[in-house]
Amino acid sequence: VMTAARTLGVDAVDEGFTRFSEEHAQGQLVPRIVEVALALAQRVLVADGTDRLTGADLLRRAALVRAAVLDAGQAPGRPVAVLRGHDVGAVAAIVGVIASGHPVVILDPTTPPARLRHYVEAAGADLVVSDTARAGTAAEVAATVVDPDADPGRWPDHLQAAASLLGSPADPDDTAVVVYTSGSTGAPKGVACDHRSILHDTWVNSEGTGAYPAGSVVVHLLPMAFSAGVTPTLGGLLAGARLELFDPRRRSVAQLPGFVREVGADVLLASPAILRGVVAALGPRGRLEGLKTVTMAGETVHGAELAAVRRAVGPECVVRNRYGSTETWLMAEYAISGDDEAPEGATPVGWAVPGARLQVELADGTLADEGTGRVVLTSRWLGGRYFGAPERTAEVFTDNPDGSRTFRTSDVGALGADGCLRLLGRSDHSVKIRGLLVEPGEVDALLFAQPDVREALVVGRPSPRTGRMSLVAYVVPEGPRPQAAAVRAVVRENLPSHMVPEHVVFLDALPRTERGKLDRSRLPEPPRSSAPYEVPRSSWEEIVHEQFCAVLELEDLSVHDDFFELGGDSLAAEALVSRMEALGDAALAPIGTATLAAAPTVAAFAAAARSTVRSSRPTLVPLRAEGSERPLFVVAGAGSAALALRTLAQRVDPGVPVLGLQANGLENRALPDWSVERIARRHVATVREQQPQGPYRLAGHSLGGLVALEMAHQLQRSGQEVELLAVLDSFPPDPSLMPAPEHAGLLAKVKEGASLALTGIKAHSGLGHYIRFFRQGNFLQRRYTTGVYRGRTLVVVAADDVDAGARRQWAAHLGADAVVVEVPGEHMSILRDPRVDRVARLVSAALRRELDLTALEDGTPVPGQGRGRAADLAER
Known part of the structure; x- marks a missing residue:
């Protein structure tokens, strides 16, 4: 021995x-x-x-x-x-x-x-x-x-x-x-x-770049089955580093900072996705202490992410953005430390590691040391081949006379004169839009830099209607969901028009493979219009078409395309109404978002706007008129058009008509109601015109939940039955739980009061009109109290909202036949994709009486069938 x-x-x-x-x-x-x-x-x-x-x-x-x-x-x-x-x-x-x-x-x-x-x-x-x-x-x-x-x-x-x-x-x-x-x-x-390539990769990591030399304590959380995990598993043993294994698939990444301190780690190897979770768990002031090196690889790292990681680890830690592949191991590294200036946009992957040479393959097939093209690596340490597939190996590997080997990647990059490489995307992901080649990674980088975007991925998809290629942006919001039009506007302001996504799809998270890589095969198809493409057929349709395009941030659309399928929401609808009113055409009928709800295409909206028929009930907005069951009446929140509830209405079980209710004066020339009780009386009269006798189905969001509660009280007092009351993320009728308005000083408070008094009286251009009604609604809800409501009640609370703690305290205000269910999301995001599906399932189950509405005194569901169904629906 x-x-x-x-x-x-x-x-x-x-x-x-x-x-x-x-x-x-x-x-x-x-x-x-x-x-x-x-x-x-x-x-x-x-x-x-x-x-x-x-x-x-x-x-x-x-x-x-x-x-x-x-x-x-x-x-x-x-x-x-x-x-x-x-x-x-x-x-x-x-x-x-x-x-x-x-x-x-x-x-x-x-x-x-x-x-x-x-x-x-x-x-x-x-x-x-x-x-x-x-x-x-x-x-x-x-x-x-x-x-x-x-x-x-x-x-x-x-x-x-x-x-x-x-x-x-x-x-x-x-x-x-x-x-x-x-x-x-x-x-x-x-x-x-x-063996040779793995040993050389260990030298590159331990000595060539100094990422984890002998004596290091390495937190290893990358799956060993993948090349990114094989490297530290064998490399740590070969170099003489200590491996501390942490499995993020079995343990929360929120535990990682404590683990790093506990084991005395000085090196952390992680994917950008995991680091995003760690940074989020730490909060803006949290720190990952004691680290000398953090490496990340596997996907594009954007400037905002890099800055957040640097804040978390401090100036003494070297942050390494790396580029490699299973075929080559580590190819390039971009290291930043101390006061080094952080790059903007997509972070470069840096310079070739020792023993390697980076080039790009140009359009004519030649290799160049500078320019944009397919990334090519040459090294005498390349030993990879495709197991049992010599033909496939020969397609991308070349043996050179000097004993080195060359590997043609599937990545497209820009190689600078100084040898620094920036990745632009995959060669098989590039698309041609209007005859121009687009690297979707450039749009990804721009969207990633926005503070309200956590993740973004842009891909090309062919249109089934026209056959032409268009860009689709898949966006994971950071907090409340932005408007699709706002996403497109950011791109339009910074990139050429042909790079503006035609569709914006919001997701909870981007789909990933079992290896943590983006899985493009599981991206959902964007909403597609089945309507034929047709250009405006009159000068009036041309004008309306122009307003649609401006609000949606689209260059073109068919007069038969649905406003909402193209990413329009309630805010975009309000903006459209404001633009139409600004035209100053005396021949136009009074236009509100209800008009758009009933006529969501250019052709239909143009015809409706020219109509002289005036609604006798401007506070009633049919969100889904068809259906043979008893209707569900849904009350909008403060300053919100009923149209904001359209997505929810479309997801409630088919067969249930859904009729929206909004404030008087919001979209008609009239004075507003100045108490929750008066709003409720007006809405009850409207409801009984549509359905003279109960049982009634009522729901409301935010202030609308309190109005729906008061409507239920009034209907019960008149001898009518209320089958269901659904309260969607509303404060209970307890003014002490509601946040007080903040004013910069006495003068600001006086101005606010004067503005409030003019709600519905003095015209206010643009969206300011809706904002004034929003403030008026908040004023009213802080003055509303009522007795205990005894009836079947579903309370849905947006668990991620800052006011969730106050909004779940309904127990003292409801009888035994009630349940409080929390769903993921924030106050407005639970009405939008992708969060709204869970809310719609809960409301539908309650309408079908498949959800037992039984609660403990503190308002949380009791164990048993009812709670299990509610919890199951909320989870799904």
Whole structure:
């Protein structure tokens, strides 16, 4: 055994190990891992929060895995799979399989068994090393399963273990690991990675860039099954760093700052998505202390994200934005520290790492050291190939006369004269809009920089109607959802018009693969108009068409396209009404958002605006007139047109007509009502015109919830039955719970009072009219109280809103037949996509009487069938 140790360059086990150098890349993985583990036999090399492996422990457990694999009688060179959690046992298993002389295929336990079986079969493996917790899944994916942990008594002496691990020497060109790509744009490809390339990548990380040199304490939270996770798993052992494993799929990222402090980490390796979660959990003043390096890779990092990470880690920490691939390992790095000026927009991926050369392939197929084109890497350390697919390998890899290899990526980048690379997108994601080539990544970068956008992805989609390509922006809001038109306006102000997205789709989160990468195949289709394309047919339609385009920030649309399908919402509708009124055409009938609700296309709206028919009930807005059941009457909030409830109305169960109610004077020339009771009396009269007898179905949002509550009281006092009252994110009728208005001083307070008194009397241009009614409504709700309401009541609370705590305190104001349910979202976002679906399901279930409305005294649902259904619906 001591002879073996001396062969490794270690004269005594305690004397340490040689510093990792580029020459190590000419060797093999296992001898270097054994060298480090012998030198650090009594020191922890890997820990996972539950278990810890010293160097001696690692040698013993890896030797057991090697023996188990050899005992299974696998054919030489056939890959062996490892299916474990993000734990120390997985690290030992990976080392043991490589030491057996077999390539290892690392399987991710969160991936569905069918996909895992595909990987195993594609690699030609029929043996999987697993553990008790995953034995069932392992049996589904491979014919033979071994669990070396089942007999811990067999652990050999660590010196004997070291000798046994050296018993199957490998060639530097032999495959050590087969890594499968995510397959988000096609069938997964297995990349065969040899010993030499992994060793060189370790040198690049530990010494070439200094990211995690010997002695570092590395928080490793990247899945080991993917190339980004293989690098630190093997690289940490090879370099002599300590790996502290943290699994973000089993633990909240909010725990990560505490974990970093607890283990004394100085290096954090994470994806941008995880870092976004950490920064959000920390808050604006939180800090990730003690780190010397933070690395991120895998997707575009935008300037705002980079700035947030730098604030969290402080000036002493180097933040590294990196670029690599499964085929090449790390290719480039952009490091920023201290007072370095942060870049704007998409952060560059930087300069080629030592031993590599970056170029771009121009449109004519030539390679250039400067310019824009497909990114190409050349290095003498490239050993990757596609496992069992020489033809596919030859498509992107080229062997050069000087012994180096060249790899053509699928990324498009701009390479500066100084050698700094900026990625623009994927070569297979570029699209032509109106004959002009567009890299959607440029639009992504712009949207990412906006404070109200958390994530954004822009893609090209062909129109089923015209066949032409258009851009679709998928946006994850940071807080309340912005208008689709506002998103387009930002792009129009900063980029050429052909780069403005035609569609804006709001999502809770961008879909990702099991590897955390963006999964474009799961992006939903944008709303599409089935109407034929037709240009304006008269000068009047031309004028209306122009107003639609201006409000929606679109250059063109059909006169038959639906305003709301194109991203219009209640605010955009109010803006359209204001623009129409500003035309000053005496021939126009009084126009309100109710007109647009009934006539949402250019053609229909143009005809309706010319009509001389005036509504006798301007406070009534049919949001969905069709249906044979009893209607649901929904009251809008303060200063809000009933049209704001249109999306909710469309999602309530078919068959239920939904009629909106809004303030008198909001969209007609009339004085407003100056108490909640008066508003309710007016609405009750309107309701009874539409439905003379009960039972009645009432709902309301914000102030509208209080108005609906008062309507229910008045109807009950008149002997009518109220079947359901649905209160959507409203304060209870308790003025002490409502926030008081803030004024800069006495003068501001006087001006506010004077403005309030003129509500509905003095004209106010643009959206100021709606704002004045909003303030008047808030004034009224702070003066409304009432007795306990005893009737079936559903209260929905927007859990993420700053006032959620006050808005859930309805228990003292409702009887026993009531329930309070929280849903994700904020005050206005629960009325919009994607949040509104959950609210609509709750209201629909209550209408169908599938939701038991029973509550405890504190207003929370009681255990039992009713609560389970409510909770289930809210979750879904």
